Amino acid sequence: MKHLFDESDWNVYKCDVLNLSVGTPGSDLLEQCCENFKIASVHRMNLEKNKNNAYLFQYGPTPGIEEARNAIATFCTDKYQSEVKSDDMIITSGATQGLHFVLTTLVDLNGVVFIDEVTYMIALDAIKQIDTLQIIPIPLTDEGVDLSRFECILEEKKFKPKNKEFWGIYYSIPVYHNPTGLLFSEAVCEGLVKLARKYDFLICCDDVYNILNYCGNAPPKRLYAYDKNTDPDFRGNVISNCSFSKILGPGLRLGWIETSPRIRTILLKSGVIRSGGCFNNYTSGILTSLFELGLAQTQISCWKEIYNERMVATCAIFQKHLPVGCSIKSPGGGYFIWISLPINTDASDFLQFCKREEKIIFIPASAFSLDGKAKKNCFRISIGFHSTERLIDGASRICSAITRFLKL
Ligand SMILES: Cc1ncc(COP(=O)(O)O)c(C=O)c1O
Numbered sequence: 001m002k003h004l005f006d007e008s009d010w011n012v013y014k015c016d017v018l019n020l021s022v023g024t025p026g027s028d029l030l031e032q033c034c035e036n037f038k039i040a041s042v043h044r045m046n047l048e049k050n051k052n053n054a055y056l057f058q059y060g061p062t063p064g065i066e067e068a069r070n071a072i073a074t075f076c077t078d079k080y081q082s083e084v085k086s087d088d089m090i091i092t093s094g095a096t097q098g099l100h101f102v103l104t105t106l107v108d109l110n111g112v113v114f115i116d117e118v119t120y121m122i123a124l125d126a127i128k129q130i131d132t133l134q135i136i137p138i139p140l141t142d143e144g145v146d147l148s149r150f151e152c153i154l155e156e157k158k159f160k161p162k163n164k165e166f167w168g169i170y171y172s173i174p175v176y177h178n179p180t181g182l183l184f185s186e187a188v189c190e191g192l193v194k195l196a197r198k199y200d201f202l203i204c205c206d207d208v209y210n211i212l213n214y215c216g217n218a219p220p221k222r223l224y225a226y227d228k229n230t231d232p233d234f235r236g237n238v239i240s241n242c243s244f245s246k247i248l249g250p251g252l253r254l255g256w257i258e259t260s261p262r263i264r265t266i267l268l269k270s271g272v273i274r275s276g277g278c279f280n281n282y283t284s285g286i287l288t289s290l291f292e293l294g295l296a297q298t299q300i301s302c303w304k305e306i307y308n309e310r311m312v313a314t315c316a317i318f319q320k321h322l323p324v325g326c327s328i329k330s331p332g333g334g335y336f337i338w339i340s341l342p343i344n345t346d347a348s349d350f351l352q353f354c355k356r357e358e359k360i361i362f363i364p365a366s367a368f369s370l371d372g373k374a375k376k377n378c379f380r381i382s383i384g385f386h387s388t389e390r391l392i393d394g395a396s397r398i399c400s401a402i403t404r405f406l407k408l
Contacts, residue, residue, distance in 0.1 A: 009361075012385050018360045018394045020381040023178065023335045024250055028387065029303055033249050036299055040289040048285070056285040059277025062268050064091025064256070068284035071291035072256055076242075079211055081218035082225050084258060090267055093253040093279040095206050095243040100126055101279075102204050102239060103169065105270045106263065108161040109133065112168040114150065116140050118368035118375050120178040120206065123171060137370050142329075144174060144184030147191040154199045165266055168201040174223045176209035176334025179368050179380035183220055183332060193226045196237035202263070208243040208255075209334035211300065214308040219333065224258055236260025244287070246335065246384065247300045254283050307335070310383040314391045321399035323408050335384045340377055341402065347379040353405045358397045 005011045005022060012019040012026075048054045056065075063069065069086035076084040092098040107113070109132045115124065117137040127135060136153060139146040154168075161167040170192070174184035184192075196203050205223045213219040224240035236259070243255035257267070273279065290296040315330040315337060322328065325342040341347055347364035354360050364379045366372040381398075383391055 016359060017355075018358075018386070018390060018397075020360060020362045020386070020391075020394055023246070023382045023384050025246065025303065026385040026387075029306065030249055030251075032299055032302070033251075036290060036295040037286060040286050040293060040295060043289040043293060044285050047289070056282060058281075060281030060284070062273045062278060063089060063264075064278045064284050065281065065288070067288045069256070071288050071296075075291060075297065076211075079219065080222065080225075082221060088258050088260070088264065090257045090259075090264060090273070091278055091280060091284050092241075092255045092257055094245055094250070094255040095208050095241050096122070096126060097253075097279065098241040098243075098255055098257050099123055099171065099204060099206070101267065101270070101272065102202070102241065102257070103127065103130060103133075105267055105272075106164060106202055107133070107166050107169045108164040111159075111161065111164070111166065112136055112157050114138055114153070114168065114170040114201075115370070116145055116172055116177070118179055118365055118378075119171070120173060121363070121367045123206065124368075124370065127171065135370055137374065138170075140180065140182065142182070144182065144188035145170075145172065145192065147188060147195065151195060154195060154201070158199050158201075165263070166200070166202040168199075170196070170201060170203045171206075172203070172223075173206045173209070175205075175207060175220050176212065176331055176336070178206075178209070178334075179336055179363065179365070180338040180378075181329060181331030181334060181336045182338075184223070186221075189221070189223050189226045192223065193238065196227070197233050197235050200235060201237065202239065203237055204239045204241055206243075207240045208246055210242075211247055212304055212307055212335070213333040214304075214311055215332045227260070229260070236262035239263060247303060248287075248290075248296060252280075252283055252287070254280050254287060307383060310386075310388050310391055311337075313388045314381075314383055314395050317392055317395035318399065321396060323399070323403045323406060325406070326402060335382045337381050337383065339379055339381065339398075340375075341379075342406065343377055345377045345406065347377055350402065350405050351379065354398065354401050357404070358401050360394055360397060360401070362398075 012022045069089045073084045073086040112134045210219045224238045227238040240258040318328045327340045362381045365375040
């Protein structure tokens with residue numbers, strides 16, 4: 001196997017099928033990493049040898065080296081136009097491992113995980129792996145999670161945790177949601193923070209698409225920024241779980257958690273991070289050089305521009321050619337377009353049709369929910385991997401296939 005998708009039906013590199021399922025950058029983008037990382041590696045190795053006592057090859061400080069956290073904090077403060085402090089950060093080996101670390105360290109193992117009725121399917125698999133946890137899906141509206149429904153369930157489920165800080169956790173992707181592309185409204189974000197404080201549960205946001213905003217100057221405010229430590233009822237309930245996978249390459253296995261002192265202190269006491277000495281010390285050193293040399297900033301801007309072009313071009317095709325009764329909501333950022341077929345149509349059936357007739361694959365809503373039933377008429381395509389030309393071709397053929405499938 002050469003990569004995650006090799007030897008499977010999901011092999012996005014195969015040319016005979018147009019695979020619009022996977023949320024990952026393609027080779028045309030990833031090949032930029034070769035030269036950039038070569039330069040950054042030489043820069044870092046010289047520094048380690050001549051000035052740094054080769055500490056990069058020692059067990060690292062648990063939250064990650066200060067220079068890496070400073071570089072990320074400076075970059076994010078500039079991009080978000082909202083302060084990100086290196087002292088609030090812990091370097092991780094990506095959002096997936098970050099979520100696993102959070103679940104096992106902070107949440108009562110007999111506790112509850114609240115998820116959106118459709119959510120990132122592999123996070124759901126990772127959550128299911130801890131099979132003592134109860135998983136409860138909450139409906140989504142056009143504004144984000146349904147707060148009144150959520151509060152009824154919180155009232156019913158809350159309990160006093162035994163050995164962990166939190167009895168429950170809400171896992172979500174409030175900015176450019178996977179799979180729906182949704183951006184949670186300000187009112188929903190404010191409401192979520194109020195609920196988290198009132199019922200003292202944890203919120204873990206996968207903030208992996210935030211930097212990829214295609215409208216306006218700054219990305220939308222992350223939920224973490226709504227949990228203000230100047231509020232009289234502040235407790236510190238939110239985690240922003242971030243990643244370089246979509247902006248510098250998933251193979252780096254590098255991300256960071258930004259959170260309150262209450263949560264950070266507990267995470268940093270974990271034997272896993274203490275024995276490990278930072279989750280990915282070596283790569284965080286190379287990343288520091290990548291930022292110091294301005295290479296990371298240039299690569300991220302370049303990728304963002306390409307993704308933006310892909311998103312705009314693909315949405316334009318759907319908006320123009322989707323048959324009556326179908327719809328999309330153009331997301332303002334991220335990777336995903338969520339397409340709704342007429343209400344009683346099963347997107348899994350359409351996938352089989354599209355695979356057979358057009359050799360195009362995507363992910364139907366059934367893959368994103370706990371019981372496989374929520375939003376069954378919808379499916380997700382990703383703009384991350386393929387060129388604009390291939391995406392335009394794919395989107396046009398999907399529209400034509402829908403017309404035939406629905407016998408319009
Ligand atoms: C919402 C979400 N979280 C996490 C990940 C994976 O992130 P990482 O590569 O940092 O583990 C993805 C990738 O598809 C994602 O969409």
